Amino acid sequence: MSKSTPLAYAGIVGATFFWGTNFNAGAYIIKSMAPISASIERFAISTLLLVLIFSLAGKLRLSTLKNNLLAFIGLGLLGFTAFSLATFFGLQTTTPINGALILATTPLWTMIFAVLLEGERIDRGRAIGLILGLLGVGLVITRGDIQVLLGLKVASGDAMILAGSMAWAANMVGTRRFVKDSTPLETTSFSMLFGVIGLIVLGFIYEDPLADIRNASLAIHGAVIYLAVFGSLIAYLLWFKGIHAIGAARTSIFFNLAPVFTMLVSSILGVLPNIWQLLGAAGVILGVVFASGMVFSPVQPKPIMSR
Structure with a gap:
């Protein structure tokens, strides 16, 4: 294990913490602001901060954008546009419980895509971790009511x-698979x-969007800024670095x-x-322990070649 690996895990946990608090802040914002308009303000602020700060610092290369243009377009539409809007429009015709349980399948799809596109092996630890994690999320969301699952x-x-x-x-696997000679900062x-x-x-x-943003209160804008800085900018940087x-x-x-x-x-x-929520949280934590290789020896990921 390299010296940077523990820091990578810490950063990933930090990213999930910020994403967890997104639900708390988002519930407050959505009472007074339309969902897509709030998403536009959030990601516009994040993007502006990223581009301005790191362009001035010389961290963003136009050559990277040119060489990975199609990949960045696809990843942006998948990881930022499609994911958030599919969730938003989906929740108009399904329940939050259904939606949360379905979103918990994301690690399963990621493993499948990683196996197909990268040739990664699902070792014993990650398989156990996936099962425990999904069971834990199910308990957290359903409060142990089996009828929720059966229904x-x-x-x-x-x-x-x-x-x-x-x-x-697909965005997570695509970042590793299709983006070449790009730092996590540039990819984000x-x-x-x-x-x-x-x-x-x-x-x-x-x-x-213009009317929604203009009519929002200062408190709502403050919550959106929190999402933009911590729930988007910092969280995504930590997440991509972990990948x-x-x-x-x-x-x-x-x-x-x-x-x-949350x-x-x-x-x-x-x-x-x-x-049931406490038991579910325990299952999730145990799932992370197994998946991270703390119990069984992990399969080393394929190294990313630098140029």
Whole structure:
């Protein structure tokens, strides 16, 4: 294990923490602002900060953008536009419980794509970790009610959210597979740039972003800025760096920590977890332990060649 590996794991956990708090902040924002308009403001701020700060610092190379243009367009539309909008429009015709359970399949799709595109092996630890993680997320979301699981029905909304889950998984594997000679910072910045362009186009089709942003209160804008800086900019940088260091399949397991962090923040805000949520959190944490190779020796990810 290289010296950078523990830092990579810490960064991945940090990213999932910020994504977990996104649900808490997002629930507050959505009461006063249309979803796509809020997404446009969030990612526009993130993109602007990334491009301005790191362009001035000489960290973004136009040659990287040129050499990976098609890859960045695809990754941006998959990881930023399609994932968020598939989830949003899917939830219009399905329940939040259905959506959350379907999104929990993201690590499974990531492993499948990694096997198909990268030739990675699913070792014993990651297989156990995946099962424990999915079971844990199921307990957190369903509160141990088996009827919730038995009552799942395939609807148009479910299919859209499943498509979003697969889009995010494809984005993670595609970052490692198709992007050449690009730093995690460059990959995040350029992918986010095309993702926000996609959001803007769809936003003006389905909503009135300019009016929504103009009429939002300062408190709402403050919450959006939190999402832009911590829930987007910093989280995605940490996540892509984790993919670069330990591989897409192993990184994806940590995605299951997000609902656990959401639960913890809710507890701080006065909504205490029940026994099923606590058991689910334990399952998720154990899943991360197994998947990260702390119990069984992990299969080393294929190194990324630098040029």
